[in-house]
């Protein structure tokens with residue numbers, strides 16, 4: 147799972163990246179304009195892993211991880227310049243979700259590309275930029291489809307017409323200033339558009355980067371779309387916090403009246419609001435958490451571990467974490483009868499302890 151950190155230049159993207167990943171990438175008051183992204187992998191905190199480790203004594207314990215990629219700022223002028231730079235678009239479109247850092251802090255030493263702090267305006271600028279990119283793809287595809295449909299066989303034609311109708315619907319949605327993620331699409335419709343990697347179809351976490359002076363009264367923002375959430379944090383403080391050991395961090399947090407570092411909160415938010423869950427695997431070798439989207443069928447979840455397991459999938463042996471913890475061990479859970487056999491289409495739940503049976 148990869149989350150791309152986007153936003154206008156100087157909004158504090160690299161600062162937030164450092165806060166989330168305990169990184170030390172240099173930040174600057176003057177936009178770097180760099181195209182090379184910063185990449186880091188973050189372990190997702192999960193108390194269940196400690197319990198399972200006690201139970202199975204594996205050689206290693208591997209938490210789920212999320213990758214963050216910090217890219218160059220969006221300039222807000224893609225419409226004039228003919229689209230987002232290709233390298234930037236590539237990093238954003240291949241991400242599973244977007245984290246938009248919006249500048250809420252006021253600091254005369256840090257120039258704002260729009261010359262003033264205005265959270266609502268900046269959210270709109272970036273949303274428009276993403277929508278514009280999606281619209282360009284839709285328009286190109288519709289032109290192709292319309293040219294091709296006349297020459298197709300009946301079966302092929304039916305499929306293409308369904309795709310065209312869906313794209314026309316997405317186009318109308320975007321033109322009404324609504325992101326694609328706000329639409330409730332059927333599984334089949336989602337499959338139909340997955341390949342386009344639409345930017346506004348990705349789950350979106352807006353992070354308001356507030357100043358030290360706003361800690362006690364962070365600004366709010368109404369952002370009512372589906373698969374979207376709003377959080378606020380002070381990037382500058384959190385990046386400093388990420389560099390301290392636990393004891394020093396606690397003193398610093400007590401001083402500021404913060405109860406927990408933002409990185410845990412933001413990673414948890416990513417999980418809940420970006421539709422991600424963890425399933426768990428256990429054994430003498432490793433106890434491990436894996437990340438998949440909510441509503442993932444068992445056969446696809448198996449693919450998160452290895453494509454061979456997906457291809458040769460027979461069944462999954464599954465016990466809910468709470469049942470396993472209550473039973474105290476796998477053979478006890480089997481005795482009580484809380485271990486189930488599930489097929490390919492079973493929808494994996496957060497905390498499912500899974501053992502996949504497969505042949506290759």
Ligand SMILES: Nc1nc2c(ncn2[C@@H]2O[C@H](COP(=O)(O)OP(=O)(O)OP(=O)(O)O)[C@@H](O)[C@H]2O)c(=O)[nH]1
Nearest residue numbers: 155156157158159160161173174175177178219382
């Ligand atoms: N006062 C204050 N300054 C901040 C905060 N967050 C970031 N800054 C400052 O803003 C400047 C830009 O921060 P960066 O994190 O480099 O911003 P960016 O969005 O990555 O910038 P580009 O990559 O150049 O687009 C730096 O001087 C930061 O120290 C904050 O919460 N408060």
Ligand SMILES: [Mg+2]
Nearest residue numbers: 159160178217
């Ligand atoms: Mg940066």
